[in-house]
Amino acid sequence: MEEIKVAQYGEKSVYFEQNTGQITIHSNGEVKIINPSSSEGMDLLRQELGAGISEILAAIKKFALVNAVPHQLTTPGAAVPEGFIGRERELDGIHTRLHAGGNALALVNAEGGMGKTTLAAAYWKRFSSEYQHLAWLFCEKGILEAMRSYLPEPLGLREKMNEVAADTDKQMRLIISTMANLPKTACWFWTTPTNPRTFKGLNGIAQGWAGTC
Ligand SMILES: Nc1ncnc2c1ncn2[C@@H]1O[C@H](COP(=O)(O)OP(=O)(O)OP(=O)(O)O)[C@@H](O)[C@H]1O
Numbered sequence: 001m002e003e004i005k006v007a008q009y010g011e012k013s014v015y016f017e018q019n020t021g022q023i024t025i026h027s028n029g030e031v032k033i034i035n036p037s038s039s040e041g042m043d044l045l046r047q048e049l050g051a052g053i054s055e056i057l058a059a060i061k062k063f064a065l066v067n068a069v070p071h072q073l074t075t076p077g078a079a080v081p082e083g084f085i086g087r088e089r090e091l092d093g094i095h096t097r098l099h100a101g102g103n104a105l106a107l108v109n110a111e112g113g114m115g116k117t118t119l120a121a122a123y124w125k126r127f128s129s130e131y132q133h134l135a136w137l138f139c140e141k142g143i144l145e146a147m148r149s150y151l152p153e154p155l156g157l158r159e160k161m162n163e164v165a166a167d168t169d170k171q172m173r174l175i176i177s178t179m180a181n182l183p184k185t186a187c188w189f190w191t192t193p194t195n196p197r198t199f200k201g202l203n204g205i206a207q208g209w210a211g212t213c
């Protein structure tokens, strides 16, 4: 969770939490959490901040524009061919599995040329609106390396990555903790060649990951 301080009114410190979109007001040891996207939330904010509310909303809007994590963190790495046929069972199967609760993973494994990558592309196309974020990673050098090369930019981490440039482990922890704080419905595709064992240890970072190998 990353809270950003957006204003100070007397003893009231106003913070914005970028992942949940909530505002927290700290005052004399008391914390109020307000959701500005509801009308009750807006009423509460008005009560708390009076005329200060417009300044707060402008600051949040500016911040959100600069820092918004895009819906698609990458473009999909493959297209669905015009003559795409079948795969209804597989598409449903992956979907069911990824919505099974917990930190579900799905792994598509088949011989070369059987259509794994195309299936991933079809899943992306069909279900992308159900996910807060999607990412498609080519993992020639492994998942961690792919995360490090594809994700810092869309996650808004470029500057922070530079600050810990000398420490690869710190960079990875930064990416992983940011991913773990994204809304739970994130879909990540790890594409060929990926060893199924690489999935071990990545569980719990984001829900709804699928991979092909
Ligand atoms: N359901 C489908 N309907 C029509 N064409 C398909 C379908 N699935 C795959 N293809 C076609 O078959 C070819 C191989 O598919 P794809 O690249 O997805 O296989 P793959 O299993 O990922 O292969 P590799 O193991 O080499 O990565 C592609 O030309 C693709 O367009």
Ligand SMILES: [Mg+2]
Residues within 6 Å of the ligand: 116, 117, 118, 192
């Ligand atoms: Mg493939």
